[in-house]
Amino acid sequence: MKNNIVKEEKRIVSMRLFSLASIIIALIIIIAGNILFDGILGDKLSFDLTSTNQNSITQASVDMIDSLPQDISIRIVGLFARPETIKGTYYEYIVPLLDDYQARSGGRIRVEYIDPTTYPSIISELDPSGDNGLSEYLYVVKCGDKIRVIDPVDDCYTYDQDMYNYYGYNVATSNIAESAFSSAILEVTGDISKKAYFMSGLANSDSHEQLSLILEAMGIASEDLFVSDEISVPDDCDILFIVGINSDLTERAQLALTEYIQNGGKVIVAVNYADNPGVSFDNLNLALYNVDLKIEDFMIMENDPNYSVSSSGFQSYVVLSSEFSSLVNNNTMISSYMRPVTEAGNPMANILTSDILLTSSMAGRSYYDSENDMIMTQGEYMQFAVARYGTIQGVSNPPEVYVFGSTDFTSDNFILRYGNDISNISLIRSIIRQATGVSGNEVVASKPISDYSIDYTKISSTSVNILTICLMVVIPLTLVVLGVVIYNKRKNL
Amino acid sequence: MIAVFKRELISYFKSPVGYVVLAFFFFISGFMFVNQFSSGSINMASEIINLRSFFVIIVPVMTMGLFADDRKRGTDVLYYTSPVGLLNVVLGKFLAAFFLQFILFINVFVHMILTAACKGVIDSGTWGTVIVYFFLAALFISIGIFASSITDSQIVAAIVTFVGILLIQLISVFSTMVSKLFAAILMSSLFRMESEKAGVICSRIESAIRWFDPFSKTNDFSYGIFKVSSLLYCLSFAAFFIFLTYRKLEKKRWAKG
Numbered sequence: 187m188k189n190n191i192v193k194e195e196k197r198i199v200s201m202r203l204f205s206l207a208s209i210i211i212a213l214i215i216i217i218a219g220n221i222l223f224d225g226i227l228g229d230k231l232s233f234d235l236t237s238t239n240q241n242s243i244t245q246a247s248v249d250m251i252d253s254l255p256q257d258i259s260i261r262i263v264g265l266f267a268r269p270e271t272i273k274g275t276y277y278e279y280i281v282p283l284l285d286d287y288q289a290r291s292g293g294r295i296r297v298e299y300i301d302p303t304t305y306p307s308i309i310s311e312l313d314p315s316g317d318n319g320l321s322e323y324l325y326v327v328k329c330g331d332k333i334r335v336i337d338p339v340d341d342c343y344t345y346d347q348d349m350y351n352y353y354g355y356n357v358a359t360s361n362i363a364e365s366a367f368s369s370a371i372l373e374v375t376g377d378i379s380k381k382a383y384f385m386s387g388l389a390n391s392d393s394h395e396q397l398s399l400i401l402e403a404m405g406i407a408s409e410d411l412f413v414s415d416e417i418s419v420p421d422d423c424d425i426l427f428i429v430g431i432n433s434d435l436t437e438r439a440q441l442a443l444t445e446y447i448q449n450g451g452k453v454i455v456a457v458n459y460a461d462n463p464g465v466s467f468d469n470l471n472l473a474l475y476n477v478d479l480k481i482e483d484f485m486i487m488e489n490d491p492n493y494s495v496s497s498s499g500f501q502s503y504v505v506l507s508s509e510f511s512s513l514v515n516n517n518t519m520i521s522s523y524m525r526p527v528t529e530a531g532n533p534m535a536n537i538l539t540s541d542i543l544l545t546s547s548m549a550g551r552s553y554y555d556s557e558n559d560m561i562m563t564q565g566e567y568m569q570f571a572v573a574r575y576g577t578i579q580g581v582s583n584p585p586e587v588y589v590f591g592s593t594d595f596t597s598d599n600f601i602l603r604y605g606n607d608i609s610n611i612s613l614i615r616s617i618i619r620q621a622t623g624v625s626g627n628e629v630v631a632s633k634p635i636s637d638y639s640i641d642y643t644k645i646s647s648t649s650v651n652i653l654t655i656c657l658m659v660v661i662p663l664t665l666v667v668l669g670v671v672i673y674n675k676r677k678n679l
Numbered sequence: 680m681i682a683v684f685k686r687e688l689i690s691y692f693k694s695p696v697g698y699v700v701l702a703f704f705f706f707i708s709g710f711m712f713v714n715q716f717s718s719g720s721i722n723m724a725s726e727i728i729n730l731r732s733f734f735v736i737i738v739p740v741m742t743m744g745l746f747a748d749d750r751k752r753g754t755d756v757l758y759y760t761s762p763v764g765l766l767n768v769v770l771g772k773f774l775a776a777f778f779l780q781f782i783l784f785i786n787v788f789v790h791m792i793l794t795a796a797c798k799g800v801i802d803s804g805t806w807g808t809v810i811v812y813f814f815l816a817a818l819f820i821s822i823g824i825f826a827s828s829i830t831d832s833q834i835v836a837a838i839v840t841f842v843g844i845l846l847i848q849l850i851s852v853f854s855t856m857v858s859k860l861f862a863a864i865l866m867s868s869l870f871r872m873e874s875e876k877a878g879v880i881c882s883r884i885e886s887a888i889r890w891f892d893p894f895s896k897t898n899d900f901s902y903g904i905f906k907v908s909s910l911l912y913c914l915s916f917a918a919f920f921i922f923l924t925y926r927k928l929e930k931k932r933w934a935k936g
Contacts, residue, residue: 205930
């Protein structure tokens, strides 16, 4: 009997040990299994199922990262604690994207989140000189001594410009985070061997930050060239931009530009009409005369309904000429408030000019009548060139001048509104490549953001009231009543 | 197992519990949907993510009676005497509670249909949150079932489940607090560690704690990223708690013997 009791106790103890051991082993297996699975297959069995691959890097970025040396080390530091809830914030499309950069970089890119309020020394560690004005909530891309700062709000999204202009708040239309980070990685790792200058100080109507980013992605640094009494185009200038100017060149600037063109300079000019209706670009035209180009003093009004975008005729489609059609896939572009670019009548035989962008053959002239404050139209319908190219043949270092009668190919406003992969910007990128000889990387396209708006016609106070009554009153109350009835019926069972 | 499943599912609707849970869930989800509808923009993923916060209330109510009630009434002896295996009993009860979650979710599916009818967007992020919802539900129900098996008081079971789910929901907050505490200690005069080194150590501690957070792990689904490892995590820990429940009940068999 006693033996049986001892046996029973032994059995219970062994069962208890077995039970405890099985629980511990199961827990270890589960944790170890999860860690192993996460480490080995976690990234491989992770799928970005968004229709526009918002959260994963595109092949262009993968190729760019693959082309980097194996031993390079790039830090992407978010100057804040890793955000927990990112849905509906600016970080929604950035945090998962950066995780993908890290996962697909083969150890070359490390993404960190360091809050400078907890670790203040991180600022001086990343930017010892303090030149970059680092502060909380920014991202820093660092490789060696080079750093690039990315603002999640300003640099990672395009916004609906109409909403901003009319209502004063930002509505993101597309995500350009990948473009910003890939450009930054290229900038901090790459050999920037080319340099672009932007002529500034001529009442420029628009900034050129977006164009500068595009140039950086192509390995071209950019700097402003302020128009002064001593202006001359620097020797290291590979391409000169005169974009968005609203006043004519000064005489000194015209001489500097003429000299630059005569020495084989590469120039891109872009002006429109709406921002400077009363301005004649006489000095600019004087410099452009060297390549037989001229910007006219009137505006194009498109009369062909197939080309018109707006009813006014001042925003319309323009078509790439056959000579330049190989530069981009889509030959039709959108443009507004255009000045025509024509031949200047330079008799030199070795000048070659060609059309780049053309209107329909039903376009007309219009101009602003300041006395009556109205747009006047005149003359017959014809086809205009909105952009032209001029060069001089038979010289050792031929100039290349591209003149656009619209700023819809270079301006921040346009890029922020339509994204950086629209054909206008593809064209300007191809032209920059052609002029400077850089190979450049494929641009990372902007990715449109889902718009969760519903059909506004369905929203009325009646429909809201019906839904409120049905979903929040009738159904829950019915269920509560049912519960009470069931309880009363069964409470004595 | 099917017999237990049927019995448990029906029992939800033979008591006020099922109706109260349904009414509460329908009211909350209805409130969220109407709010979005009236603003003219409906993101179903947001609604589902917000509904997950109510697991902490719904799951304890759903699971508190599953085993505790039987123990209190003494009917738990049937687990050991009936021809149904103990594991089947546990799985049957688990599936019944899980199926109730499906019934609750019908309401959200109706909202999705209404959204689509109003030309709204149901994207991959929405479907991702739907999937995660059910995997998290499985995890929390398994915790609730385990809590119900360790006591004969439904109230105690509900409180244990409530605290368990609340702690899980707060893991990321704890991880940040622990990380900051470690940072302060490491950089104090006691250790005098450089802030960068301390930062690296603390961010690793934070990541290690956060690794256990099912909410952080499954966050990416709402952006349209599907990660098998996150789902496996939820499933494996759900299986672990079911196993714990089984062992707890099994113990009674040999402890009695």
